[in-house]
Amino acid sequence: MQLYQRRDDYQFWRELGIRQGQAEYWPWKTMEEVCDYRLAPIGVTFSQVLRGGGPMPSRNYRKFESQGFGTPSGKVEIYSSIFARFGLEALPVYREPVESPEGNPELAKDYPIILIATGKFMPFYHSELRQIQSAIKEQPDPVADIHHETARKLGISDNDWVWIETVRGKIKQRAHLTDEVHPAMLRAQHGWWFTGKAAAEPSLHGIWESNSNVLCPVGAEYCNPEVGGWPHTALLCKVYKAQ
Numbered sequence: 001m002q003l004y005q006r007r008d009d010y011q012f013w014r015e016l017g018i019r020q021g022q023a024e025y026w027p028w029k030t031m032e033e034v035c036d037y038r039l040a041p042i043g044v045t046f047s048q049v050l051r052g053g054g055p056m057p058s059r060n061y062r063k064f065e066s067q068g069f070g071t072p073s074g075k076v077e078i079y080s081s082i083f084a085r086f087g088l089e090a091l092p093v094y095r096e097p098v099e100s101p102e103g104n105p106e107l108a109k110d111y112p113i114i115l116i117a118t119g120k121f122m123p124f125y126h127s128e129l130r131q132i133q134s135a136i137k138e139q140p141d142p143v144a145d146i147h148h149e150t151a152r153k154l155g156i157s158d159n160d161w162v163w164i165e166t167v168r169g170k171i172k173q174r175a176h177l178t179d180e181v182h183p184a185m186l187r188a189q190h191g192w193w194f195t196g197k198a199a200a201e202p203s204l205h206g207i208w209e210s211n212s213n214v215l216c217p218v219g220a221e222y223c224n225p226e227v228g229g230w231p232h233t234a235l236l237c238k239v240y241k242a243q
Contacts, residue, residue, distance in 0.1 A: 010034060088226050097234035098222050101184075104236065111166060111236035116181075117212040118232050119145065119189040127191035127211075136195070142210040144173040145187040146239065151177050154239060161242040164188050166215040166235055172242055173210055186239055188212045 010031040035046035068074030084090040101108040158177040190212040197206035
């Protein structure tokens with residue numbers, strides 16, 4: 001449904017794709033048309049699904065006996081033949097993070113704390129819903145969880161503003177003293193921006209001030225070769241009280 005300036009995800013990406021010259025790949029005008037296309041093989045439409053509460057096919061147990069599993073061999077693969085075909089590790093292996101006390105001991109001398117840069121707080125969802133006043137009243141400031149003992153050694157008290165710094169930059173959050181995190185670690189909340197700050201560049205609602213993305217790498221050397229993810233829960237940082 002399109003009301004005012006709102007768009008669902010499909011409308012957003014379709015309009016962007018068409019502007020990029022990809023109209024042939026977006027033949028369906030609405031998400032409902034996409035759903036009708038996907039449901040056509042079982043002979044129902046999206047509106048029928050909505051009215052009926054969804055299609056309920058008959059249960060078919062032990063399908064693997066006749067169909068096999070969804071792997072090239074049709075078997076349960078502990079050794080991944082797909083990974084092997086692409087020259088990747090076919091069996092589970094452990095790799096020390098590129099940026100960790102053991103992975104980079106020299107860096108750890110200046111940045112001794114292991115950073116978890118993906119802390120979350122409900123009802124915020126990633127960077128969404130940060131404009132909702134009731135949620136802002138519940139937590140108006142970004143919060144970093146740090147162990148009591150670690151904070152004491154660094155001269156940090158509960159609710160102090162602290163700088164969290166990596167080799168890529170630094171952000172400011174409020175310290176929350178807790179025993180939920182290991183003494184060698186710190187958990188910073190991510191996705192922060194502020195409705196009260198200027199929307200225009202360079203502020204962009206203050207996204208550079210407290211957003212943990214500032215601290216994270218994007219280099220290929222950090223990327224997991226099997227699944228393409230970056231280790232945003234295993235970085236090195238230092239923490240100190242903001243004056």
